[in-house]
Amino acid sequence: MRYYITLIFTASFFYACRNSQNPIEEKALGIDTLQPVRSTTFSEFIPHAYELLDSATGDLDGDQISDIILVLKQKREDSLVSVSDTNVTRLALIFSALPSGGYSIAAESNKLIYSLHSTGARYDDPFTNIVVRNGYFTVEHAIGGGPLVGTRFTTFKYSKQHNTWILHKDGFETIDLNDVPDDTTLIENVKRTEVKTSKDFGIVTFSNFDIYKD
Numbered sequence: 001m002r003y004y005i006t007l008i009f010t011a012s013f014f015y016a017c018r019n020s021q022n023p024i025e026e027k028a029l030g031i032d033t034l035q036p037v038r039s040t041t042f043s044e045f046i047p048h049a050y051e052l053l054d055s056a057t058g059d060l061d062g063d064q065i066s067d068i069i070l071v072l073k074q075k076r077e078d079s080l081v082s083v084s085d086t087n088v089t090r091l092a093l094i095f096s097a098l099p100s101g102g103y104s105i106a107a108e109s110n111k112l113i114y115s116l117h118s119t120g121a122r123y124d125d126p127f128t129n130i131v132v133r134n135g136y137f138t139v140e141h142a143i144g145g146g147p148l149v150g151t152r153f154t155t156f157k158y159s160k161q162h163n164t165w166i167l168h169k170d171g172f173e174t175i176d177l178n179d180v181p182d183d184t185t186l187i188e189n190v191k192r193t194e195v196k197t198s199k200d201f202g203i204v205t206f207s208n209f210d211i212y213k214d
Helices: 012-018 077-083 184-190
Strands: 050-058 067-074 091-097 103-109 127-133 136-143 148-159 164-176 192-197
Touching (some): 050 127, 067 103, 067 127, 103 164, 136 164
Antiparallel strands (some): 050 067, 067 091, 091 103, 136 148, 164 192
C-alpha cells in the first residue's frame, strides 16, 4: 500500500556525491561502486526533478536495523509521457541505516520500476506496491491488456558475498478473463504462474537489473 511521507527536496548533496549534471538522462547509475555517503536524512538524495511515489521500510541487509527503499517518479510525469517516445525514468533508491543514526545510500536503479503506460492498455500506472521482508524486497506491477491481466513480482535478496542485492526471482501470475468461471471461488484454477530464479538468469545485481528486458 502506498503511503507518503513529508520530504524537503534538497538535491545539492545528491548531485555532489554522484558528480552528475543531469540524472534524468543517466543510462547506468552504478552507485553500488561508490563509497557510502552518510546522511541524517534521505531527503537530500532526491533529485530536484523527482518526487516520492512510494516507500517501504524494513531490514534490507540482515543487520536487524530498519532500512528504507524509495520509489521516485519525475515531476509532471503525465505531461512528460505524452511528449516522449521512450519510457520516462523512475528511480528506486536503497538506504541502509547506520548504527550511529542516519543512512548511507547503498544502491539505486533507473530500470526497476515500470513507467506509465508501459505494460498494456488496461493499466495507466503499472506500479502497485513494494514490500520488505527479512532481507528480501519485492516490487509488484500490474500487467496486461485486453483479456489477459495479472501481476509481475520481482524479488531481490541481500547478498553478503556481493555486498549488494541480487535478483532472487522474477515471476508472472496471469488470468485470461475469458477463462474466468461463473463461480469465482474457482478462479485459482485458471491462474497461470511462471517464475524464474537465479538458476535461470544467474547473478543479476539490483543496479544491473532491467525490467524491460526478458
